[in-house]
Amino acid sequence: MKDMTARNSKLDRSPLFTTVTYLIVGIIAFVCLVPFIVLIAGSFSSESSVLKEGFWFWPRELSLDAYRAIFRYPHDILSGYRVSILLTVVGTSVSLFISTMTAYVLYRKEVKYRSALAFFLFFTTLFNGGLAPYYLWLSKNLHLQNTYSVLILGPMFNVLFILILRSFIRGSVPEPLVESAKIDGAGDLRIFLQMVLPLSKPALASIGVFTALAYWNDWWTALMFTNKDYLIPLQYLLYKMLSSINLSAAMSQHVTNLDQPKETFKLAMTVVATGPIIVLFPFVQKYFVSGITIGAVKG
Amino acid sequence: MDLATETRKQTRIVPRDDERLKTGGFIRELIRNRILYLMFVPIAVYFIIFAYIPMAGIVMAFKDFNYRSGIFGSPWNGFDNFHYFFVSGKALLVTRNTVIYNVIFLTCYTAFSITAAIFIAEIQKKWFKKMAQSMMFLPYFISWVTVTAFVYNFLNYEYGIVNKILDAFHLSAIDIYSTTWYWYFILPFLYVWKWVGYGSVLYLAAIVGIDQEIYEAATIDGANRLQRITRITIPLLKPTMIILILLGLGRIMRGEFDMFYQLIGNNGTLMDTTDIIDTLVFRSLQGSLDFGMASSVGFYQSVLTLAIILFANYLVRRYDKEQALF
Numbered sequence: 001m002k003d004m005t006a007r008n009s010k011l012d013r014s015p016l017f018t019t020v021t022y023l024i025v026g027i028i029a030f031v032c033l034v035p036f037i038v039l040i041a042g043s044f045s046s047e048s049s050v051l052k053e054g055f056w057f058w059p060r061e062l063s064l065d066a067y068r069a070i071f072r073y074p075h076d077i078l079s080g081y082r083v084s085i086l087l088t089v090v091g092t093s094v095s096l097f098i099s100t101m102t103a104y105v106l107y108r109k110e111v112k113y114r115s116a117l118a119f120f121l122f123f124t125t126l127f128n129g130g131l132a133p134y135y136l137w138l139s140k141n142l143h144l145q146n147t148y149s150v151l152i153l154g155p156m157f158n159v160l161f162i163l164i165l166r167s168f169i170r171g172s173v174p175e176p177l178v179e180s181a182k183i184d185g186a187g188d189l190r191i192f193l194q195m196v197l198p199l200s201k202p203a204l205a206s207i208g209v210f211t212a213l214a215y216w217n218d219w220w221t222a223l224m225f226t227n228k229d230y231l232i233p234l235q236y237l238l239y240k241m242l243s244s245i246n247l248s249a250a251m252s253q254h255v256t257n258l259d260q261p262k263e264t265f266k267l268a269m270t271v272v273a274t275g276p277i278i279v280l281f282p283f284v285q286k287y288f289v290s291g292i293t294i295g296a297v298k299g
Numbered sequence: 300m301d302l303a304t305e306t307r308k309q310t311r312i313v314p315r316d317d318e319r320l321k322t323g324g325f326i327r328e329l330i331r332n333r334i335l336y337l338m339f340v341p342i343a344v345y346f347i348i349f350a351y352i353p354m355a356g357i358v359m360a361f362k363d364f365n366y367r368s369g370i371f372g373s374p375w376n377g378f379d380n381f382h383y384f385f386v387s388g389k390a391l392l393v394t395r396n397t398v399i400y401n402v403i404f405l406t407c408y409t410a411f412s413i414t415a416a417i418f419i420a421e422i423q424k425k426w427f428k429k430m431a432q433s434m435m436f437l438p439y440f441i442s443w444v445t446v447t448a449f450v451y452n453f454l455n456y457e458y459g460i461v462n463k464i465l466d467a468f469h470l471s472a473i474d475i476y477s478t479t480w481y482w483y484f485i486l487p488f489l490y491v492w493k494w495v496g497y498g499s500v501l502y503l504a505a506i507v508g509i510d511q512e513i514y515e516a517a518t519i520d521g522a523n524r525l526q527r528i529t530r531i532t533i534p535l536l537k538p539t540m541i542i543l544i545l546l547g548l549g550r551i552m553r554g555e556f557d558m559f560y561q562l563i564g565n566n567g568t569l570m571d572t573t574d575i576i577d578t579l580v581f582r583s584l585q586g587s588l589d590f591g592m593a594s595s596v597g598f599y600q601s602v603l604t605l606a607i608i609l610f611a612n613y614l615v616r617r618y619d620k621e622q623a624l625f
Contacts, residue, residue, distance in 0.1 A: 005499070010438070014523065014524060015543070017523075017524050017525060018608070021418045021421045021422060022427065023423060024414065024418045025415065025418045025419055025427075025428075025431045026431065028411070028414075028415050028431070028435060028495065029431035029434035029435055030434070031435045031492065032422070032434045032435045032492060032495070032496065033437065034561065035438075035449040035452070036452065036454070038452050038460055039448060039450070042452055043560055048515065049457055051458070053425075053457075053463070054458040054459065054462065054463040054466075055452055055453075055458050055459065055460045055463065056460065057460070057465065059446075061308075084353055090373075098341050098345075099344055099350040101301060101338050101341070101342075102336070102338070102339060102341075103327075105335050105336075105338050107519065108332075108335055110332055111332055111335050111336070113330050114330070114331075117339060117343075119625070120343070120346070121342065121346060122624075122625065123505045124346055124350040124351070124354070126604075126605055127354065127601055127604075127605045128353065128430075128601055129353040129354040129355065129356045129359075129383070129597065129598065129601065130360075130580065130593070130594060130596075130597020130598060131580050131581065131584055131597055132356075132359060132580070132584055132590055132593040132594040132597050132600055133353045133354075133356025133357060133591060133594065134349075134353040134356070134357050134599075135368055135584060136356070136359075136364075136369075136370055136590075137352055137353050137356055138353075140366065140369065141369065142348075153345070154349075154394075157342065157346075159459065160590055162342075169458075185372055186463065187334060188332070188334040188335050189334050189338065204455060212383075215441060215568070216442075217441070217442035217443075217444075218442075219442065219444055220556075222469035224359065224585075226511065235442050235444050235445075238444050238445070238448075239447075240547070242444065242447050242451070243564060253473045259379075263455055263458055266451065267448060267452065268402075268446060269448075270445055270448035273444075274441055274442075274445050275607060277440050277441060277465055278440075281433075281436075281437065281440055282433070285433060285436055288436060288439070288440075289500055290499060291499065291521075292497060292500045292504070293504045
């Protein structure tokens with residue numbers, strides 16, 4: 001491809017076309033980025049400048065007041081971080097292990113009923129009973145309200161990821177390898193733990209990124225099934241603070257009586273809650289890309 | 300003659316033998332691969348508890364639910380639950396909104412993803428390509444809760460940046476949160492904003508997969524870059540596009556619930572134009588504990604979704620068997 005494009009540029013040098021190309025891609029990329037800039041700028045602005053002149057692309061008056069207000073009473077946020085990190089780490093690890101194990105079972109040719117098993121999983125993506133029975137079953141019959149279990153188990157599996165893992169294992173663990181391991185006396189579990197799992201690392205990284213994101217960004221399960229403060233994950237905390245009705249309630253104890261920033265507080269809170277993702281983003285984005293492409297090969 | 304009856308007897312016996320072998324085979328299969336089947340048990344238990352039992356709970360739509368008797372013990376009440384949903388016109392309203400928004404979303408998403416992918420593929424400066432793509436991926440990583448803050452930041456009447464820009468041009472401020480038609484543009488915009496990075500990777504993968512010799516041959520025949528895009532890239536992307544659109548259509552009855560719930564919430568002014576099936580179900584459950592409404596709308600959505608997916612899959616199958624879901 002590189003070779004070809006080099007030749008192309010010699011054959012038809014069209015500065016206009018090149019400019020348009022860079023312009024279009026640049027504009028799309030810029031539009032994607034701008035809200036982040038405005039958010040960060042707003043969070044570092046002084047409350048008075050926002051009240052007077054509104055938000056802008058850069059802070060009109062630099063100030064750390066909003067962050068100071070947040071970290072004056074850091075209890076809620078630290079608790080949110082604790083819950084979110086716990087859910088993400090535990091949930092992602094368990095989910096990845098069981099998903100890969102399942103994918104391995106579906107991959108083994110010896111399993112005569114593997115396509116029936118795959119359909120057993122896949123059918124749940126086609127049809128469901130709706131929210132009402134799900135909610136009642138989990139909360140009324142299983143008594144999962146206000147437990148870590150529901151926050152971890154609720155978003156745990158994605159059938160699509162299991163099927164992607166299966167096709168990845170198919171592509172990277174050749175059948176004869178499994179055969180020879182069996183002849184050498186390795187059991188099915190051992191083949192999985194010592195051969196398939198290590199060989200699936202690239203796919204695990206990709207699927208892991210998507211799963212971890214799903215946990216980190218999940219506010220819905222907490223909204224549905226919890227009402228205890230110590231169980232509030234970061235995103236749900238953010239939701240509660242942003243929705244204006246709760247904003248006053250949530251902040252009244254900390255903020256209003258101290259005559260603290262309100263508008264910039266929301267933004268600083270968003271920055272604090274989203275921060276870890278933005279910090280980790282450069283390291284995980286290549287797994288994001290490979291995740292989409294292994295899914296696309298046979299999704 | 301004797302031999303003939305003998306053989307006939309035997310042929311009659313044979314299938315029975317086969318059956319016995321089959322059942323024996325089933326258990327023998329489980330025993331032979333017991334470790335493998337055991338390894339499937341965790342996921343099976345999970346899906347039975349978290350998917351199949353709630354799935355059976357769909358019968359709730361035909362029941363007069365009360366807490367004491369539970370889903371399966373409550374008395375039947377026929378189609379009573381559906382009555383209000385359809386008679387009030389809610390059914391038509393939310394179905395219309397869900398379909399309209401999803402069609403707009405899918406159209407814009409496809410158009411922008413393909414455009415981005417095509418032009419990204421044309422870019423030769425590696426650093427620019429990488430940086431642009433990184434910027435496009437960023438929105439995918441954040442939650443819709445965070446997007447709410449962005450939207451507030453831009454659209455807030457008093458302090459929002461949009462009104463500040465209008466102000467700078469001496470135009471009067473607009474009240475976006477109480478004007479419905481803006482949202483037919485804002486919501487698709489945000490949808491594309493969040494998904495264009497993802498979609499462009501999908502289509503870029505398809506573009507990279509195109510045989511380079513075709514381009515070389517076209518170049519030798521004197522095709523310029525624009526012609527190569529319109530005559531080669533776009534036609535060759537068509538299969539991918541059709542498959543992705545059909546698969547997207549399968550989800551047309553489900554909405555981007557997070558987005559609608561977070562951005563619109565319980566804004567009464569916008570409710571009529573932005574209430575989708577998912578938000579209606581959620582509200583009847585969360586706010587009013589109207590289990591009859593929630594379960595009947597859920598039933599309606601599930602059944603319709605299944606029918607549409609089956610139809611979409613049938614179309615995919617006819618178009619390209621390899622790509623069909625099942």
